[in-house]
Structures are given as structure tokens and as C-alpha cells.
Amino acid sequence: MHGTGLDVVAALKASLGADSVLTEPADLAGYIHDWRERYTGPAACVVLPRTTAEVAEAVRICAARGVPVLPQGGNTSLCGGAVPGTQGQPPVIVALSRLRRIRSVDAANNTMVVDGGCVLAAVQEAAAAANRLYPVSLGAEGSCQIAGTIATNAGGTAVLRYGNTRENVLGLEVVLPDGSIWDGLKALRKNNTGYDLKHLFIGSEGTLGIITGATLKLHPLPSSHAVAWIGLANPSVALDLLGRFQSTCGARLSGFELINKLQLDLVIAHVPDRRNPLAGSHDWHLLVELADNGAEEELTSTLSRVLEEAMEAGLVEDAVIAASEAQRHTLWEIRHSVSEANKKAGVGLTTDCAVPVSAVPTFIEKAAEAMWAEVPGLPYIVVAHMGDGNVHFIPFFTYPQWEEVEDKEAMAHKMRHVVIDVSNQLDGTFSAEHGVGQTLMAEMTNYKSPVELKLMQAIKATIDPQNLFNPGRLIPPKG
Incomplete structure (x- = not known):
């Protein structure tokens, strides 16, 4: 059964309330354009549910009418995955911004349960309030939502030590394409009872379900940090330095970010209050962070020793170590400003x-x-x-x-x-x-093997037989 956009809008308003359904062009604008303003497409409406039950009801209404559904969590995508395309029937966008509860924090179990619409920074802050760390960190953390980071298996700047999002999710709550709800929010590290279904949805880009809740893995909150900004000649030197830091610092190495001169120049030119941390010009730059629990002086001393040895070996041209928390924050601000700078400067x-x-x-x-x-x-x-x-x-x-x-x-x-x-x-x-x-999308058929594609298509067809969830994304059509 297929309905018109007007049919589904009327049904959604009747069920969820008119204040939960946006239809005016001015209201839709922030949802149908991507962050970099490179992609846009029409939408039947935007739905703003308040609970998992309301998400499920919205999905059931769309499924009964054969109307596509586009889950959206923060709309910070860099590949056009969170906004409508220009082909096919305009979807109903289900935005999760009202689902933003921190449901629980269990410090002893090192877990927290959150709504899918929680902003990543709010999750980090709630963990820190319990003296714990949720380690997924990226430039958009002030606006991206936890369900979006899970649906894309976000990486960021701490993968080196803590792994990507997949390694930091223990359980999920998901609304499926028929409107049923899978409650898989167990806070267990061992649960060997068949297929681990959460991994179907992590990285699925909204093609299999809407993530409305998540059980996240927490870690001890580091109490000391040591951060350095390093100028060097080329990426081969950076690889050598990585080996040196890993050998000396082990798991304390939590950040190792490389940018070239052009990237630093663009940040300085286009983002206010950003400056070169070093006195001279260098072709390549590294941001290195150590984190641990204990005396910060010891951590800084270790960082200084590795840098001194690298300088004596002719690997490091110049370096500066943050002398305060404010300076540490300033160095990381440079790294987290790259997307903003590039958008202002041109087309990357x-x-x-x-x-x-x-x-x-x-x-x-x-x-x-x-x-x-x-x-x-x-x-x-x-x-x-x-x-x-x-x-x-x-x-x-x-x-x-x-x-x-x-x-x-x-x-x-x-x-x-x-x-x-x-x-x-x-x-x-x-x-x-x-x-x-x-x-x-084209690269999926260019580089994925036929066996991989066949398996992915079979999973999609089983869970979403009407092909209503984020159609035209991630899964190439058969044939």
C-alpha cells in the first residue's frame, strides 16, 4: 500500500500531535540540507518524537503507507547520508533531538544508558560527572547525536587507544522498519547467546532501523594529560615517532594526529583565534597526547624525554608542550577546527x-x-x-x-x-x-566483493523488505 505525502502527514499529526510534525519550508531547511550545503532533497515532513514509543508509532504509520523513512541524528554527515536524495518518493525525516535523556550511569559497571538523540558532548559530560570517560571524540561532538555516531560507527581522535564507536557500545534499543522495538540494552561484556545483533545496526547508516537508545562502555577518567605540538619534515618521520611513543608510553598514548602545512594555514586564516603553536614554518605537524591517572609531572617528563631523543635523532624540527589545561585545549582546538576552516576556504x-x-x-x-x-x-x-x-x-x-x-x-x-x-x-x-x-555509493560496487554485497543485500531484504529505511544509501540495488 502506498500513500501520498499528505496522507502520511495528516496521520502523523493526528497520532503524535501537530507540534511534533514540521512541514513549513523554513522549518524543514535545517533538516534537508547537509552541514556543508552540498546535498539537499525534498522531505514529506520532519517528525520530532519524544519517546521510543512515538518513534515506533511514526514508523508504523509510514510503513502502512509505504512511505520512506530517513533517520537523522544531528545532521553532521560529511557524505550526504543524513539528508534526502533527489530521487524517489520524499521521505519522512525522523529526527531524534527530543530523545536526549541520560537514562542511567553505572560507574561500578563502567556503563551508561542514553537516549539516541543525546548530543555526544552531553554524553561525555555525564560520564565525566561520574569520574568516567566516554572516549569517542570528534570535531562535531557539540552537535552530533549518539545515534548518528553509532549508525556511522564514528571514529575520531581517540581510536588509537579506545577503538571506534563499535568497541564502545554494549547494547542498543532499535525501532525496526515494521515499527517493532528491539530492546537489546544489556550492560554486559560477556553475553554469548547467538548472533550479536547490535553489530548489524552499528555502521548501518539508518538502513535497518532507528537507534533510540544505547548502552555505552565507559573507561576510567584520566586525571593527567601531556600534549605536544610537533613540527616535522614528512609522514615517514611521523611513522618513526609513532613507534617511539608506543614503545615508551604504551597505552598512555591516546592521540596522534597528523596534518600538513596547508591544513594548518587554512585553520589560521579562516577560524578566529587560531595561531601556529610553533615559531617557524613546517611542512607537517603532529598533535600528540598522553593521558593517565597519576602525577601530570611524570607524564610531561615522559613526553619531554621522547621528544628530546627524537630531536637528537634529527626527527623533530621543533615542538612545544602545553604548560596548562588552557594551552592543551588551545592545541586541540586547532585540530578540531579543520572542517570549519575547509568549508570557509574552498571545496575540499x-x-x-x-x-x-x-x-x-x-x-x-x-x-x-x-x-x-x-x-x-x-x-x-x-x-x-x-x-x-x-x-x-x-x-x-x-x-x-x-x-x-x-x-x-x-x-x-x-x-x-x-x-x-x-x-x-x-x-x-x-x-x-x-x-x-x-x-x-558507487564505490560499494567498485570495491566490495559480490559475496559481501550479496550478504548485505540479504540482510537488508530480511529486516526491511519494503526498502523504506534510508533507501538508496549504503546498500546497492541488486542486479
């Missing part, structure tokens, strides 16, 4: 590749060569989670340069494809933390 054709950590320098070198074979001399940005092998290699056009490109879609596809090809040659992946969304 973001890639989200990951390769074995040992292959990161080779990947950057070969990706630049492949890009320049197509567009000689084109600048590129590198933002790399060096410790886990995730490299955002970004061919970069200023706005005037981009306006001169005749076929912008073809150029974007070409640039991403040549970079991803290099990753594939190094046994890497084309999506490490951002997801597939709209941007990388």
Missing part, C-alpha cells in the same frame, strides 16, 4: 581512506602522484588519524578554482576515485569513519 573533495598504519606515508605519496596525474599541481590537505591508519586526503580547490571546473560532479568523482584506488592497492578501505552516504 574529502576522502576517508584507511590503510595499514605502516603504509600511511606511502599512501599519501602515491595519492598525491595519482591526483597530480589528473590535475597537475592541485593542492591537497591531509588530516590523518596517524595512529589508526585513517587518512583524510583532500584534493582542494579554492572557490574561484572550483567555479572554473565545468563538470563539478565528474571532477569530484575522478579525484576521489584516484585516491581510493591507491588505498585499495595498499589493502585499505574507502570509508573508515564517515560512512558511505550518497558520496561513496
Whole structure:
């Protein structure tokens, strides 16, 4: 049975209340455009449920009428996965911003249960209030929602030590495409009773269900930190330094972020109050953080010793160690400002590749060569989670340069494809933390094996036989 957009809007208003259903263009604008304003599409309406039961009721209404459903959690996607496409029937957007309760915190069990619409920063703050750490951290943490981070299996800057989102989720509550609710919110680290269903939904990008609640794994809250900003010559030196820090610091190494000179220059130029931490100019920069419980002086001393040895070996050109919590925050602000700076400065054709950590320098070198074979001399940005092998290699056009490109879609596809090809040659992946969304749908058939695609299509068909949840994303159609 298929209904019109007007049918479903009337039914949603009757069931959930008119104040929970947005239809005016001005009200829809923030939901149908992505953060970088590169993707947009029409929506039948936006639904703002207050409870899991209301989410389920909205889904049942849509399912009965054959209307597509687009789950949305924060709308901070960098690959167009959280906004409507331009093809097919306009969906009902189910936004989770009203589901924002911290349901419980169990410090002794190192777990917390939260609503899917909780902003990531609020989750971190609630954990810290219990002297615990929820370690997933990324630039959008002040606006992205926990369900969105789970649906994309978000990575961020702490994967090196704590793993990505998948490693920090113990249980889920999910509304399925027929409107039924799966309550899998157990707070257990051992539960060996068959298929671990939560992993179907982590990284599913809203194609299998709507995550309305989550049981998250917490960690001891570090009481001391030591942070350094380092100037160096090239990524090969960064790889050497990573080995030195890991050998000396072990699990205390919690951040190891690499950016190139162009990225730092763009942040300084386009984000207020951002400055180069070092006196001179360097081709590459590292942000390194150690974290532990105990005396901060000891941690800082360890950081200083590794840096001094690296300087004596000719690896480090210059470095500064944060002397206070405020300085530590200032250094991290530079790293977390990269997306804002790049949006203001031009058009970065973001890639989200990951390769074995040992292959990161080779990947950057070969990706630049492949890009320049197509567009000689084109600048590129590198933002790399060096410790886990995730490299955002970004061919970069200023706005005037981009306006001169005749076929912008073809150029974007070409640039991403040549970079991803290099990753594939190094046994890497084309999506490490951002997801597939709209941007990388073609790459699913280019790089996924037929066996993988067949399995994914079978799971989708079983859980969502009407293909109503976020259609046209992540799962390529059969045939």
C-alpha cells in the first residue's frame, strides 16, 4: 500500500500531535540540507518524537503507507547520508533531538544508558560527572547525536587507544522498519547467546532501523594529560615517532594526529583565534597526547624525554608542550577546527581512506602522484588519524578554482576515485569513519566483493523488505 505525502502527514499529526510534525519550508531547511550545503532533497515532513514509543508509532504509520523513512541524528554527515536524495518518493525525516535523556550511569559497571538523540558532548559530560570517560571524540561532538555516531560507527581522535564507536557500545534499543522495538540494552561484556545483533545496526547508516537508545562502555577518567605540538619534515618521520611513543608510553598514548602545512594555514586564516603553536614554518605537524591517572609531572617528563631523543635523532624540527589545561585545549582546538576552516576556504573533495598504519606515508605519496596525474599541481590537505591508519586526503580547490571546473560532479568523482584506488592497492578501505552516504555509493560496487554485497543485500531484504529505511544509501540495488 502506498500513500501520498499528505496522507502520511495528516496521520502523523493526528497520532503524535501537530507540534511534533514540521512541514513549513523554513522549518524543514535545517533538516534537508547537509552541514556543508552540498546535498539537499525534498522531505514529506520532519517528525520530532519524544519517546521510543512515538518513534515506533511514526514508523508504523509510514510503513502502512509505504512511505520512506530517513533517520537523522544531528545532521553532521560529511557524505550526504543524513539528508534526502533527489530521487524517489520524499521521505519522512525522523529526527531524534527530543530523545536526549541520560537514562542511567553505572560507574561500578563502567556503563551508561542514553537516549539516541543525546548530543555526544552531553554524553561525555555525564560520564565525566561520574569520574568516567566516554572516549569517542570528534570535531562535531557539540552537535552530533549518539545515534548518528553509532549508525556511522564514528571514529575520531581517540581510536588509537579506545577503538571506534563499535568497541564502545554494549547494547542498543532499535525501532525496526515494521515499527517493532528491539530492546537489546544489556550492560554486559560477556553475553554469548547467538548472533550479536547490535553489530548489524552499528555502521548501518539508518538502513535497518532507528537507534533510540544505547548502552555505552565507559573507561576510567584520566586525571593527567601531556600534549605536544610537533613540527616535522614528512609522514615517514611521523611513522618513526609513532613507534617511539608506543614503545615508551604504551597505552598512555591516546592521540596522534597528523596534518600538513596547508591544513594548518587554512585553520589560521579562516577560524578566529587560531595561531601556529610553533615559531617557524613546517611542512607537517603532529598533535600528540598522553593521558593517565597519576602525577601530570611524570607524564610531561615522559613526553619531554621522547621528544628530546627524537630531536637528537634529527626527527623533530621543533615542538612545544602545553604548560596548562588552557594551552592543551588551545592545541586541540586547532585540530578540531579543520572542517570549519575547509568549508570557509574552498571545496575540499574529502576522502576517508584507511590503510595499514605502516603504509600511511606511502599512501599519501602515491595519492598525491595519482591526483597530480589528473590535475597537475592541485593542492591537497591531509588530516590523518596517524595512529589508526585513517587518512583524510583532500584534493582542494579554492572557490574561484572550483567555479572554473565545468563538470563539478565528474571532477569530484575522478579525484576521489584516484585516491581510493591507491588505498585499495595498499589493502585499505574507502570509508573508515564517515560512512558511505550518497558520496561513496558507487564505490560499494567498485570495491566490495559480490559475496559481501550479496550478504548485505540479504540482510537488508530480511529486516526491511519494503526498502523504506534510508533507501538508496549504503546498500546497492541488486542486479
